[in-house]
Amino acid sequence: MAKKTHRIERRSDALSRERIIAAAIEILDRGGEGALTVRALAAHLATGSGAIYWHVADKNELLATATDDIIARVVSEVAGGARPREAIRAVALGVFDAIDAHPWVGAQLFREPWRPATLEIVESVGSRLKALGVPEAALFDSASALVHYILGVAGQNAANARLVAPGTDRSVFLAGVAGKWAALDPAKYPFVRQMATQLRDHDDRAQFLAGVDLILAGIATAQA
Amino acid sequence: MAKKTHRIERRSDALSRERIIAAAIEILDRGGEGALTVRALAAHLATGSGAIYWHVADKNELLATATDDIIARVVSEVAGGARPREAIRAVALGVFDAIDAHPWVGAQLFREPWRPATLEIVESVGSRLKALGVPEAALFDSASALVHYILGVAGQNAANARLVAPGTDRSVFLAGVAGKWAALDPAKYPFVRQMATQLRDHDDRAQFLAGVDLILAGIATAQA
DNA sequence: ACATGAATGGAACGCTGCTCCAATACTATG
DNA sequence: CATAGTATTGGAGCAGCGTTCCATTCATGT
Numbered sequence: 001m002a003k004k005t006h007r008i009e010r011r012s013d014a015l016s017r018e019r020i021i022a023a024a025i026e027i028l029d030r031g032g033e034g035a036l037t038v039r040a041l042a043a044h045l046a047t048g049s050g051a052i053y054w055h056v057a058d059k060n061e062l063l064a065t066a067t068d069d070i071i072a073r074v075v076s077e078v079a080g081g082a083r084p085r086e087a088i089r090a091v092a093l094g095v096f097d098a099i100d101a102h103p104w105v106g107a108q109l110f111r112e113p114w115r116p117a118t119l120e121i122v123e124s125v126g127s128r129l130k131a132l133g134v135p136e137a138a139l140f141d142s143a144s145a146l147v148h149y150i151l152g153v154a155g156q157n158a159a160n161a162r163l164v165a166p167g168t169d170r171s172v173f174l175a176g177v178a179g180k181w182a183a184l185d186p187a188k189y190p191f192v193r194q195m196a197t198q199l200r201d202h203d204d205r206a207q208f209l210a211g212v213d214l215i216l217a218g219i220a221t222a223q224a
Numbered sequence: 225m226a227k228k229t230h231r232i233e234r235r236s237d238a239l240s241r242e243r244i245i246a247a248a249i250e251i252l253d254r255g256g257e258g259a260l261t262v263r264a265l266a267a268h269l270a271t272g273s274g275a276i277y278w279h280v281a282d283k284n285e286l287l288a289t290a291t292d293d294i295i296a297r298v299v300s301e302v303a304g305g306a307r308p309r310e311a312i313r314a315v316a317l318g319v320f321d322a323i324d325a326h327p328w329v330g331a332q333l334f335r336e337p338w339r340p341a342t343l344e345i346v347e348s349v350g351s352r353l354k355a356l357g358v359p360e361a362a363l364f365d366s367a368s369a370l371v372h373y374i375l376g377v378a379g380q381n382a383a384n385a386r387l388v389a390p391g392t393d394r395s396v397f398l399a400g401v402a403g404k405w406a407a408l409d410p411a412k413y414p415f416v417r418q419m420a421t422q423l424r425d426h427d428d429r430a431q432f433l434a435g436v437d438l439i440l441a442g443i444a445t446a447q448a
Numbered sequence: 449a450c451a452t453g454a455a456t457g458g459a460a461c462g463c464t465g466c467t468c469c470a471a472t473a474c475t476a477t478g
Numbered sequence: 479c480a481t482a483g484t485a486t487t488g489g490a491g492c493a494g495c496g497t498t499c500c501a502t503t504c505a506t507g508t
Contacts, residue, residue: 014486015486015487037463037464037465038464038465038466039463039464039465042488042489047487047488047489048487048488048489048490049465049466049467049488049489050466050467050468050469050486050487050488050489050490051486051487051488051489053465053466053467054485054486054487055486058465058466059465059466110379110380110382110383111383111386111387112383112387113380113383113384113401114401114404114405119405119408119413119416122415122416122419123412123413123414123415123416126415126416126419127414127415130415139419140419140422140423140426140431141431141434141435141438142438143415143419144431144435145373145434145435145438145439147376148373148376148377148380148435149369149372149373149376149435149439150376151376151379151380152371152372152373152374152375152376152377152378152379153372153376154376155334155375155376155379156334156337156372156375158334159334159335159336159337160337162335163335163336177337177338180338181338181343184343188347189343189347190347190351191346191347191350191351191354191367192343192346192347192350195346195350195363195364195367198364199364202364207364207365207368210365210369211365211368211369211372211373213442214365214366214369214439214442214443214446215369215373215438215439215442216442217441217442217445217446218437218438218439218440218441218442218443218445219438219442220445221441221442221444221445222438222441238455239455239456261494261495261496262495262496262497263494263495263496266457266458271456271457271458272456272457272458272459273457273458273496273497273498274455274456274457274458274459274497274498274499274500275455275456275457275458276457277496277497277498278454278455278456279455282496282497283496283497449508450507450508451506451507451508452505452506452507452508453504453505453506454503454504454505454506455502455503455504455505456501456502456503456504457500457501457502457503458499458500458501458502459498459499459500459501460497460498460499460500461496461497461498461499462495462496462497462498463494463495463496463497464493464494464495464496465492465493465494465495466491466492466493467490467491467492467493468489468490468491468492469488469489469490469491470487470488470489470490471486471487471488471489472485472486472487472488473484473485473486473487474483474484474485474486475482475483475484475485476481476482476483476484477480477481477482477483478479478480478481478482
C-alpha cells in the first residue's frame with residue numbers, strides 16, 4: 001500500500017489492514033459468521049465502507065487472512081522437538097481447539113486449498129509422518145487421509161456451533177441432538193438410535209483424538 | 225399442503241414442492257451454488273417468488289431437502305447383501321461420486337447433523353461396522369472417524385468444485401494447484417512441495433478409497 | 449350461481465457486498 | 479512557509495439478495 005520510504009506514523013487512529021482484520025475477528029467471535037458485515041465492521045471502526053475497501057480487496061480476503069493468522073499461530077506453537085506422533089496429535093488438537101474458540105475458522109478452512117492455513121496443516125502433518133518413517137509411496141495418501149479427517153471434524157464442529165446461540169453450553173446442544181436421535185424410527189435407524197446415549201455424554205475432544213489415533217494405527221499397519 | 229380429500233390433479237402446469245425442488249437441483253447442477261436464487265428459480269418455473277414460498281419454507285429447506293434426496297438415493301442403492309466391508313466402501317464411494325456430480329451437496333452435508341442425509345450415512349456406515357464385529361465400546365469412535373473422514377473429503381471436493389468454472393476438467397484444476405504448490409518456498413513447505421508432482425496426476429477417487437481402507441485397517445488393529 | 453379457501457405472481461422491504469467520488473490528511477517540494 | 483500532489487477517508491448509491499405481503503385467479507363444494 002505505502003509507496004516507498006515513509007513509515008512515519010500517521011494519525012494514531014489511522015486505519016490499517018491489521019486493525020481491520022483484528023476488528024473482523026472480534027466481530028466474528030462475538031456474533032458468529034453472520035454478524036460480520038461490511039457495515040458492522042465500518043461502524044465498529046467508526047469509518048465508512050470505502051475506507052475498508054481501500055485496505056482490503058473484499059470480504060473473502062478478510063475471512064481468509066483472519067483464518068490464516070489463527071491457524072499459523074496454532075501450528076507454530078507445536079514444539080519442534082516433540083516426537084512426531086505427539087506433534088501430529090498436538091497439531092490436530094490445536095486445530096480442534098482453535099475452531100472451538102473461533103467456529104467461523106472451521107467453515108473457512110474449506111475454501112481455497114492453496115491458502116496458507118490449509119497448507120500449514122498439510123505441511124505440519126505430512127513432515128511428521130515422514131519423520132515417523134512412513135514410506136514414500138504411502139505418504140501422500142496417509143497425509144491426505146489425516147488432513148481430511150481433521151478438516152471433516154473441523155467443518156462439523158463449525159456447523160454445530162453455527163446452530164446454537166453463541167455461548168450455549170456444549171452439553172445442552174449435545175443433549176438436544178441426542179434427544180432427536182433417540183426419537184428416530186427404530187426400524188430405519190437402529191444404529192443411530194443406539195448411539196444416542198453415547199452421544200449425550202461423550203467428550204468430542206477425546207473422540208476426535210481417538211480418530212487421529214485410529215488413522216495413525218491404520219497407517220502403521222499399512223507399512224508393516 | 226392439500227387439506228383432505230382432493231388428489232384430483234389441478235392444472236397440468238401446477239406448482240408443487242417436488243417440481244420446485246427438481247428445478248432447484250437443475251439450477252444448482254447447471255450453475256453451482258451461487259446460481260440458485262429465488263428469482264432465478266421463479267423465472268425457471270415461470271412464476272413469482274410468492275408462489276414458491278407457499279410450497280417451501282425458505283431457501284435453506286430447499287437445499288436441505290434436495291441434499292437429503294440425493295444422499296438417500298445413494299445409500300439405498302448399496303446392495304443389502306454385500307459384505308460389510310464392501311458395503312462401507314460402496315457407501316463412501318457413492319457419497320464421493322454424488323458430490324462429484326452435485327458439488328453443492330458437499331457444502332450442504334455439513335449443516336444440521338440430525339437431518340436425514342447425514343443420519344443416513346451414519347446409519348449405513350455404523351451398522352456395517354457393527355456387522356464387521358467392531359466391539360460395542362469402539363463402535364461410536366470408529367463410526368465417527370469414518371463419517372468425519374467422508375464428510376471431510378466431501379467438503380473439500382465441494383470447495384474445489386466451487387473454485388473452477390463449472391465443467392472444467394479436473395486435471396486442469398489439479399495441475400493448477402500443483403503448480404502453486406511447486407512454487408512454494410522450499411524452506412517453509414518442503415513436504416507440500418514434494419507432494420506437488422503426486423498431486424498433479426493422482427486419482428482422488430482412488431485416494432479417497434485408500435483413506436477409507438486406512439481407517440478400516442486402524443479399526444481392525446484396535447480390536448486385535 | 450355463489451362462496452370459500454388454495455394457489456398464484458409480482459411489487460415492495462430491508463438487507464447485503466461493493467463501487468465511486470468529493471473531501472480531507474498528510475508529505476515532499478519550491 | 480506556501481503549494482502541489484498523493485494517500486486515505488467516509489458515505490451516498492447501485493445492483494442483487496431472501497423474504498413478506500397482498501390483490502387476484504382458479505378449482506371446487508354447496
